[in-house]
Amino acid sequence: MHMADALLSPAVGGIMWLVSAGTIAYCSHRVREESDDRTIPLMGVLGAFIFAAQMINFSIPATGSSGHLGGGLLLTILLGPWAAFLVISSVLVVQALFFADGGLLALGCNIFNLGFIPAFIVFPLIYLKILGKEPDRSRRSVAVMVSALVGLQLGPFSVVLETWLSGVSALPFTTFLLLMQPIHLGIGLMEGIVTIAVVTFIHQARPELLGILPKTASRNSFPLSALIVTFLATALLTGGVLSRFASRNPDGLEWAIAGVTKEKGVKGPELGVHGTLASLQEKTALLPDYSFSKPAEAKSAPPNPAGGERKESRERVGAGSAGVLGSLLTLALLFVTGLLLKKRITPPSCKASEDGLP
Numbered sequence: 001m002h003m004a005d006a007l008l009s010p011a012v013g014g015i016m017w018l019v020s021a022g023t024i025a026y027c028s029h030r031v032r033e034e035s036d037d038r039t040i041p042l043m044g045v046l047g048a049f050i051f052a053a054q055m056i057n058f059s060i061p062a063t064g065s066s067g068h069l070g071g072g073l074l075l076t077i078l079l080g081p082w083a084a085f086l087v088i089s090s091v092l093v094v095q096a097l098f099f100a101d102g103g104l105l106a107l108g109c110n111i112f113n114l115g116f117i118p119a120f121i122v123f124p125l126i127y128l129k130i131l132g133k134e135p136d137r138s139r140r141s142v143a144v145m146v147s148a149l150v151g152l153q154l155g156p157f158s159v160v161l162e163t164w165l166s167g168v169s170a171l172p173f174t175t176f177l178l179l180m181q182p183i184h185l186g187i188g189l190m191e192g193i194v195t196i197a198v199v200t201f202i203h204q205a206r207p208e209l210l211g212i213l214p215k216t217a218s219r220n221s222f223p224l225s226a227l228i229v230t231f232l233a234t235a236l237l238t239g240g241v242l243s244r245f246a247s248r249n250p251d252g253l254e255w256a257i258a259g260v261t262k263e264k265g266v267k268g269p270e271l272g273v274h275g276t277l278a279s280l281q282e283k284t285a286l287l288p289d290y291s292f293s294k295p296a297e298a299k300s301a302p303p304n305p306a307g308g309e310r311k312e313s314r315e316r317v318g319a320g321s322a323g324v325l326g327s328l329l330t331l332a333l334l335f336v337t338g339l340l341l342k343k344r345i346t347p348p349s350c351k352a353s354e355d356g357l358p
Contacts, residue, residue: 239323
């Protein structure tokens, strides 16, 4: 569901940039005021985990399409909305800058659709309402599944609306919407299943992260350091190995666009803001589309029977490399963010105490 710049006008893209940037600033303030010692490490490893998980495209049966985990709901359940929004924003920034996944003009829209909607709409209005004050395992699972399905309807609807308001492409609102919404029901179902599995694991390992034990963990809890290592190891395994076997089918957004246009994608303006940002993204992308760029000499080489196998092998190696690199870049970005957020201003009373004053 990562939007490309070709779908957006500079006006719509710019407004969504301002909305997302303002939300990032506010969330940074809230995390700075409310975080504890476990927040930043968890933000880092969960960001790496979500980056890797988003690389695993799973096929949607009988459609020729695929989908991947969004992760916004899972992050919000584990970290709360403020930290979750910062994490998903970091994941999307790394994807756009270093892997050309989602356009730079579209970055504000992607952050809003994949981060704001689950954190500030679905979580408080759907998940918490269903969860109630004394949830059991069944109620928690229902809350997660319903929230995942609703979130994967609101996000695609926002994509269609942002595209229609931009007026850059010729995608008709109704036809685009009728293709986007049903295909994302299947993706939402898988999102719910994966989120339930992770939440169930956390419920057994560290229930205080789900708000069951608000302040401290019990003596029988899974050690937090072991949990952090588990998420990081899972991220590297998923990104480095499992990503090589992800579905090659177009994702839900690409599938819907192809269903409308009968082509693989939509071509946007080549000049102005679109051209400038496309040129910038080309320079920053280390592994465009999570694969090694094809060598220049290979483009002019005559075809040979083994070419297809070598290309597929190169793509799989590139995906694995991108998975590890992206996970580590996301971890590093969130670590640096955490260090900056931890530099709090010392309250006057504390400063006076440190100086030996009453």
